[in-house]
Amino acid sequence: MSLFAVHAAAAASIAPLRADAQKKQIDYASLRDETVRAMSEYLQINTTNPPGNELATARWLKAFLAKDGIEGEILDTAELGQGRANFFARVKGDGTKKAIALVHHMDVVPANPELWSVPPFSGTVKDGYVWGRGALDMKSQGIIHLLSLIALKRAGVHLTRDIVFIANADEEVEGSGATVFTRRHPDLLKNVEFLITEGEGTNVDHGVVRWFAVGVGEKRAYWLRLVAHGTTAHGSIPRADNPVPRIARAVERVAAWQTPIRLLPAVDRFLKAQATLETGEHRAWLANAAHALETPNGRAYILSDPYRNAILRNTIAPTVLTGSKQTNIIPPVASAELDVRLLPDEDTVAFRRELVRVIDDSSVHVEVMPGVMPSYSADIDTPLVRAVEEEIGVLLPGVLVTTPLAAGATDRPTYSHAGIQAYGLEPYIVEDSEEIRGVHGVDERLSIANIEFGLRLITGVIQRMQ
Ligand SMILES: [Zn+2]
Known part of the structure; x- marks a missing residue:
């Protein structure tokens, strides 16, 4: 919490850039509160994989977007199996530039309630945090993507690029959600140039942000x-x-x-x-x-x-x-x-x-042995990486933006092979010790201050890329 207060104050002192002037159209305090409520609901839907049950989250996303007049599509239910689905929505730009995709996976790994201090599927909001399995990996990121998309539409930001929202099934076990999606829907991806999804963690140690990471490759x-x-x-x-x-x-x-x-x-x-x-x-x-x-x-x-x-x-x-x-x-x-x-x-x-x-x-x-992933790397000098650098320059003055390789695996190689520049961008600054405890562990949670940080980052990066 204190981290964010410092950076918000620092941000306010910076002379407004063109993109910052546009950002003023978004009321981040009320957007943050709305995002907290949405995240709590989303975390309450149990998508433990196996079996996944992502059809329930896909339906929730469709209903949520419909309230803002955005039509989503529930896809691939037959191919992915009972109770499973991928989800897709698009907010149109004027088409002068290619699209940006915001991608997350809806499934989570199992949680043992006996080890947690709150029930893992309660979506509890307390002590300045939203708690639940998926609060870091990565339903929270999906909800930050979702509300960023909605906020840009509501604010009437002029988009030169379509903003595409994709939620996949089954990242945690076989990655079949992204594989089936890219195979069956090349039409939906054909104008997508850049993609943001989970990736390398930003390095935060005892409240000091040592660097902010944009993941550009995977071992x-x-x-x-x-x-x-x-x-x-x-x-x-x-x-x-x-x-x-x-x-x-x-x-x-x-x-x-x-x-x-x-x-x-x-x-x-x-x-x-x-x-x-x-x-x-x-x-x-x-x-x-x-x-x-x-x-x-x-x-x-x-x-x-x-x-x-x-x-x-x-x-x-x-x-x-x-x-x-x-x-x-x-x-x-x-x-x-x-x-x-x-x-x-x-x-x-x-x-x-x-x-x-x-x-x-x-x-x-x-x-x-079976299961070799395709290779993947993204370019380090692109409008997306530059937009992240500029936005982090405002939100976290003086913090370096680095481009690490991940030692672990995500769905990025699958999208990379569909011809997309895919980046790992985690829209929060979470202590390393907290990530180690929470991701695939216990008491996974995301602070409300970080939710606001994430909304500012994602909406800011998208606006800078117009
Ligand atoms: Zn994940």
């Missing part, structure tokens, strides 16, 4: 299984072709493999922003990472942070090992699963070829 999960076959035998009379030591050797080699470092433009920009928070040689190394990575000390420092290490290279984490279930039986087969995360532009075939070379044992086979 891609590329899970592999190493398999070695042998001859089953009794452990008392071992044979040379026991597959267990061969798998163990292969795992040791891949774990020790120092994959090449590659500095992508978005990551370079992210490290440059981090540099401003450091001093001395740490600052110099981060500010010129391309050079520092060539020096032993600079490289060691940059890679000493596990997140920085993960966004500078392909990583391999061996996780599951299988062999025999009995101490005295040599199994006919042994395997190891590798959680491989590739940089967004990595070629999977080339990576596998290198991995086989590193394992250096032709009796160990490399299998690709």
Whole structure:
């Protein structure tokens, strides 16, 4: 709460820009209160996935938009299964520029009520927060998108771009909502140039916003299984072709493999922003990472942070090992699963070829496990990124806008493959500790101050892009 008060005061002192003059048409205090009520209702609809039940939220969205004369469409119910749906609505611009899409997923992960201090589907409003499963990931963001859209329409803001609102089913389990939507409705997406959905968190530590993030890429999960076959035998009379030591050797080699470092433009920009928070040689190394990575000390420092290490290279984490279930039986087969995360532009075939070379044992086979996501990255120099920079300059003066890569997964790759520049933009400034506790955890909540921040940010960014 206090954070926002400081920034709102700072914002008020800034000379009004053209876009700011337009923003005055929106009464943010009453819009915030309306958004709190809407968010509370939306969080009360239980969309735990499985089974999802997103048809109920889609109906709620349709009815809500209808009150402002915006017609929404409930889609894909047959394809997604009983009780499930995607949702689409559009507010038309004059068509001189291409559309912006505001996208969220309606499903949430399960919540164990015994661990929560309020019932997770109560939509409780107390202590300056709206509480409930989805208050961060990501029904809250959907409601901020929704009320931003409505506010722009009510204010009669001249739109050069259509504003498209999309709510998907099933992000948390299979991502089938976005997949089915992009496959079945290319017509609805064909003039969409930019898209905003969930993404990297903004870094907030003890009330200090260290940076504001626009997510521009994702590491891609590329899970592999190493398999070695042998001859089953009794452990008392071992044979040379026991597959267990061969798998163990292969795992040791891949774990020790120092994959090449590659500095992508978005990551370079992210490290440059981090540099401003450091001093001395740490600052110099981060500010010129391309050079520092060539020096032993600079490289060691940059890679000493596990997140920085993960966004500078392909990583391999061996996780599951299988062999025999009995101490005295040599199994006919042994395997190891590798959680491989590739940089967004990595070629999977080339990576596998290198991995086989590193394992250096032709009796160990490399299998690709199902569910490989398409690669995804968005440009870092676009009107959308610039609009976010300008708006954050007003809402959070002096705070850097950075472009991190996500180590996790969202629906962005699916939309990216539909030809859209897809960004992760979380419209709030939530403490890291609070995100870690709430997202897929307990007592998920969003402050009312953050709801106002989100409304100002989204309406501001859209207006700056006209
Ligand atoms: Zn999510």
